[in-house]
Every structure is written in structure tokens, then in C-alpha cells.
Amino acid sequence: MKFKIEWFYYIVNTILRKQNSYSNKELENASITLNAKIMRSWVSNCNEYMDWLIEKDVIELTDNHSAGHSSRKYRFSEFIMGLLKKDLEIIVTELENLNSGNVILEKSIQESSVYAENEHLLKWFNDKLVIDFEGAKNYIQDVIFYESEYFDLKFKKVHWNYQILALHHKVFYATRNEESDFRLHTVLTSLKKLFKPFVTYGGREIIGYDLKNSQPFFLVFLIESIMNNNSKIDNILSRTYNKSYYNSYMLQKITQTICSKEFQDEYEVFRFWVLDGRIYENMTEIIAPDKHLRKYCNYKYDERLNYKIREIHYSLRNMMKGVFFTLLFCGVKTKDKHYHTFKRAFPNLVGLIEIFKMKKNSDFSKLLQNIESECIIDFVTKKIAEQYPEMPLFTIHDSVSTTVEYGEVLKTLMPYYISQFTGLTPKIEEEKWKKHDYQVDYKKRVELHPEWYAYNGF
Structure with missing residues (x-):
């Protein structure tokens, strides 16, 4: 052949x-x-x-x-x-057979077209980045719950096996496309949180810090940059929108909106919610969650599939986070009820967001992700790497991680440099990879929520 x-x-x-x-x-x-x-x-x-x-x-x-x-x-x-x-072992067996020097699994990450500009992050993808493969593989075989649901996980497990095998066999890759989200995508950004406890670097545990409310936070930065004529967002806007279209049409409508007293009154409330770090909790003042048997239910209209999807959350914060992401990124003609509830409470703020979606719904998500990427990848982590060149750094979009001995350094410098870039005071949240406990065994779940299992016939 x-x-x-x-x-x-x-x-x-x-x-x-x-x-x-x-x-x-x-x-x-x-x-x-x-x-x-x-x-x-x-x-x-x-x-x-x-x-x-x-x-x-x-x-x-x-x-x-x-x-x-x-x-x-x-x-x-x-x-x-x-x-x-x-047979989930098919993919394991075939990939192990390919673990040979005679077969090109992937171009070296050093040969990636984005390596030179992102070397401060990509150089840490080396033999020291290790996953406890047997532990992760056994975990996949035993897991019966995922994201608070009990259902057929066979196909998800195929993808999970792929994720841990890619990391185990050092199939490292890196992509970053300025024509889309401009985020740095690596083997870690696709790795489910379920498997973070199995990952170490140089035998050391990994600790990370997330920027809380990151998309709302960068929305506030965007609005204030426009208000204050901040040149930092000029290049980001030009990657998303045609320059003449933005300057001649969009900017005029944006300026009219943000200069109105009605917008300023709404924005004052929204800004406080975001910078206080409790926007998702505060959203319950205008959106009443549907709670049943200790669960929060949300029916999200999926425009791509053209029907509603039922989402289950055990945390009110997680539910409201999902609702807010729908508000940010759905189409302006959406049928989502929470979108319209939020729009009634903040008509001028939502009106501003809709201006950014005038030409294409996805433009707004692309814009916020570009802002996030330029802040975290091109400013914050580069500044930290200049000060501490020996410090391992990994990013998963708005989250930055390192090994535990540098945890306090990252905890101090990450918010400092985010503040330098945005002029805003961020809140960050610690995430110890080893402490994740997303999978609670069956007995413990029955003890915690017996009424739910009785109700659903388990």
C-alpha cells in the first residue's frame, strides 16, 4: 500500500x-x-x-x-x-503500538509555528511533564458519574483515553490562531479537570490560579477602554472587526450607548458585581433559579441544535455562570428566556453587547477571548517569566499554573500584572490540581442524595 x-x-x-x-x-x-x-x-x-x-x-x-x-x-x-x-482498550492498544521511533506521531512542539512567540510557556512541555497513566486509566474504567449525572459514558471515555494517552506519550502540540480566539491551545487545555490530580511536573505537584469571573471582567475592561480611549484594545479590535466598519458605524453606536445616563446607571451596578467577584451570586436577584431535589435545573436553548438542552447543576454559582455565558455569546435573536430576563433588567448593557454582535454573533466571544489571551499570554506570563525564568508556567486560558514551590510567587504576581494591564483589581482563586475530587463514589452519592436516586429509579 x-x-x-x-x-x-x-x-x-x-x-x-x-x-x-x-x-x-x-x-x-x-x-x-x-x-x-x-x-x-x-x-x-x-x-x-x-x-x-x-x-x-x-x-x-x-x-x-x-x-x-x-x-x-x-x-x-x-x-x-x-x-x-x-471495547475501550482498542484505542489504548493501537496508540501503544505506535509508540515507536519509526513512526512520526506529531511534529515536535519546538517546530510549531507558534513556538518562538510563546516559548516562555511552551518550553515546559518536555519529558518532565508526566501523567500517572495507570492511575488515570483505572479511574476512567471505574468512573460512573460525570458532571452530576449518571448516564452512558462510553463515548466520553474514548475521548478521555485519547487525552491521557496524548499526554502519556508526549504527543505535545500548540496552536494559536489570531483569526479566531487567539488562545494558546495545548494538550493541557483539552485535558478534563478529572485528570489534573494525575499530572505532575518534575515530580512536583501543580498549583494554579484562576481569574474569577474572567469573561465579565474583560467585558468591564473593554467598556472602560472605550470610555477612556485606551489604545491597548486597538489591535484586538482590528483582529475582530473591519477597521473602517468599526470606526464609521459601530463606534458611533457604541459611543451613543455608553454616554447615556441610563447606561451609566446600569453599568455602575454591573461593574460592582463583577469586581466584587460575586456576579453569578448577584444574578439571582433578577433570575430565579429552578431548584428541585437539591439540584438547579436550567433549560438552555441551543441555536445550533435548534432545541432546548436540560442542564443540571449542584452549585448555584455554576448554574448562573452557564446562564451568563449564554447571555454573552448567544445570538441576538435567541429564544433563551434568561437572556430576555437579564435584558429587561439591563437593557442598555445588553444593547451594547448586541452592537458587538451586529455583523456576526461569534464576533463578541472572539473579541473577549482575544483580550483575555493578550492579557494572560502576552503580558502577564511574559512578565512573570522575565522575573523568574526558572519557574514552570502553564496556561489554560484564564488560568495560570506552576509547581507548588512557586505557588506563592504566582499568587502575588498574577493579580499584580493583570491589574497593570487592565487598570482593574482582579480576584483570583487557588486551584490545587492534586485536590480535585470531582468523582464521588456511588455509595457516598446515595448517602448524600437518597431522594434523588429514589426519584430517578436507581
């Missing part, structure tokens, strides 16, 4: 990785697009590989593909889905 096994490995793992992204996590076998230009830079005859995989019923083109009008989308065939669900 003229085909090489390593390129089949690359293609299938690319599909798995994209299915495992945040936007696709709710879907069991998501249809995903593959960037033809990037694929051909790796595999010049990638179309032949794709056609062979389709012919052999490994992957399939989804029905909504239209030649010349939409991108080709792929997902696994029903045959392969059945195999993946039936």
Missing part, C-alpha cells in the same frame, strides 16, 4: 481532538471540519487518505455537505462508533 500508518493516526486523532473541543463536548459523535490547507501541509495527498477511510467505513461525510457551498464535515461511522463503545 502507498499509504503510511502514521498519517491515518494523525487524521483520526485530529477528528478525535476536534470532537473533544469545548464546543462539541455535548455531542456524542460531532461532525467536524478539517482545514484542507493545514491538512495538505502535513499530508500532500490527504484527500486520498480521507477517501480511503470513507470507503472502508471508518469515517463518513455528513449529509449537510454541499459542494462549493459548505465545508466538508466528517464524523465516525456507526460501525466504528460501535467498536469504540464496545
Whole structure:
């Protein structure tokens, strides 16, 4: 055969990785697009590989593909889905067979196109970054609950196996695309929190600090930057919007909105909620949560799927966080009831957000993520790395982590440099990777919530 096994490995793992992204996590076998230009830079005859995989019923083109009008989308065939669900050891065995010097698993992270500009973070992806593979693998086999729910986890476990194997076999990668979110994506950003307790660096435990209310926080920074003509956001805005369109049309509407007394009154309340670090708790003043049997229920309208999805939360804060993210990133014509409840309470603030979505709904999320990335990746972590070049640094979007002996240094410097960049006082939250306990065993859950299990027939 003229085909090489390593390129089949690359293609299938690319599909798995994209299915495992945040936007696709709710879907069991998501249809995903593959960037033809990037694929051909790796595999010049990638179309032949794709056609062979389709012919052999490994992957399939989804029905909504239209030649010349939409991108080709792929997902696994029903045959392969059945195999993946039936035997989770298949993926483990095949990847272990590929752990050979004769097979190119991935380009070295040092050869990545984004390495030079992000070396202060990417140089720590080396042999010292280790996962307790056996412990994580056994954990996957034993887990029966995930995100407060009891349901079929077989396909999720396929993705989880992929995540721990990529880290175990040092399949490191890095991407950062200024045409999208500009975030730094690595093997750690796709790793579920479930597996953080198994990860160490140089035999040391890892500790992280999250910026609390990060997206609302950067929304406040955006608004105040526009009010004060802060040049820091000029480049970020130009990456998101056409410069002439923004200057000639958007800026005029934004200025009219933020200069009104009604907006200023609403913004004063919103700003206090955000900088106090309790925006999600304070949102209960205007949005009444639906509580049943110690759970908080939310029905979120998914515009992509065109129906409501029931979300279950055991924490009121987590529920309101999800509600707020919907407020920020859904379309302006959404049917989501919480969006309209929030808009009645803050009509001018929501009106401002809708201006940023005028051309495309996703522009606003892209804008806030670009601001976050420039602050955390290009300013905060670079400043820390200059002061402490021997200090390991890892980022997961708005979170920065290091080894425990540098924990206090990071705790001090992270908010200091965020404040330097934004002019605002942030609140950060400690996250000890080793202390995560997302999986409570079955007996303990029954003891804690017997009425829930009785109600649901378990």
C-alpha cells in the first residue's frame, strides 16, 4: 500500500481532538471540519487518505455537505462508533503500538509555528511533564458519574483515553490562531479537570490560579477602554472587526450607548458585581433559579441544535455562570428566556453587547477571548517569566499554573500584572490540581442524595 500508518493516526486523532473541543463536548459523535490547507501541509495527498477511510467505513461525510457551498464535515461511522463503545482498550492498544521511533506521531512542539512567540510557556512541555497513566486509566474504567449525572459514558471515555494517552506519550502540540480566539491551545487545555490530580511536573505537584469571573471582567475592561480611549484594545479590535466598519458605524453606536445616563446607571451596578467577584451570586436577584431535589435545573436553548438542552447543576454559582455565558455569546435573536430576563433588567448593557454582535454573533466571544489571551499570554506570563525564568508556567486560558514551590510567587504576581494591564483589581482563586475530587463514589452519592436516586429509579 502507498499509504503510511502514521498519517491515518494523525487524521483520526485530529477528528478525535476536534470532537473533544469545548464546543462539541455535548455531542456524542460531532461532525467536524478539517482545514484542507493545514491538512495538505502535513499530508500532500490527504484527500486520498480521507477517501480511503470513507470507503472502508471508518469515517463518513455528513449529509449537510454541499459542494462549493459548505465545508466538508466528517464524523465516525456507526460501525466504528460501535467498536469504540464496545471495547475501550482498542484505542489504548493501537496508540501503544505506535509508540515507536519509526513512526512520526506529531511534529515536535519546538517546530510549531507558534513556538518562538510563546516559548516562555511552551518550553515546559518536555519529558518532565508526566501523567500517572495507570492511575488515570483505572479511574476512567471505574468512573460512573460525570458532571452530576449518571448516564452512558462510553463515548466520553474514548475521548478521555485519547487525552491521557496524548499526554502519556508526549504527543505535545500548540496552536494559536489570531483569526479566531487567539488562545494558546495545548494538550493541557483539552485535558478534563478529572485528570489534573494525575499530572505532575518534575515530580512536583501543580498549583494554579484562576481569574474569577474572567469573561465579565474583560467585558468591564473593554467598556472602560472605550470610555477612556485606551489604545491597548486597538489591535484586538482590528483582529475582530473591519477597521473602517468599526470606526464609521459601530463606534458611533457604541459611543451613543455608553454616554447615556441610563447606561451609566446600569453599568455602575454591573461593574460592582463583577469586581466584587460575586456576579453569578448577584444574578439571582433578577433570575430565579429552578431548584428541585437539591439540584438547579436550567433549560438552555441551543441555536445550533435548534432545541432546548436540560442542564443540571449542584452549585448555584455554576448554574448562573452557564446562564451568563449564554447571555454573552448567544445570538441576538435567541429564544433563551434568561437572556430576555437579564435584558429587561439591563437593557442598555445588553444593547451594547448586541452592537458587538451586529455583523456576526461569534464576533463578541472572539473579541473577549482575544483580550483575555493578550492579557494572560502576552503580558502577564511574559512578565512573570522575565522575573523568574526558572519557574514552570502553564496556561489554560484564564488560568495560570506552576509547581507548588512557586505557588506563592504566582499568587502575588498574577493579580499584580493583570491589574497593570487592565487598570482593574482582579480576584483570583487557588486551584490545587492534586485536590480535585470531582468523582464521588456511588455509595457516598446515595448517602448524600437518597431522594434523588429514589426519584430517578436507581
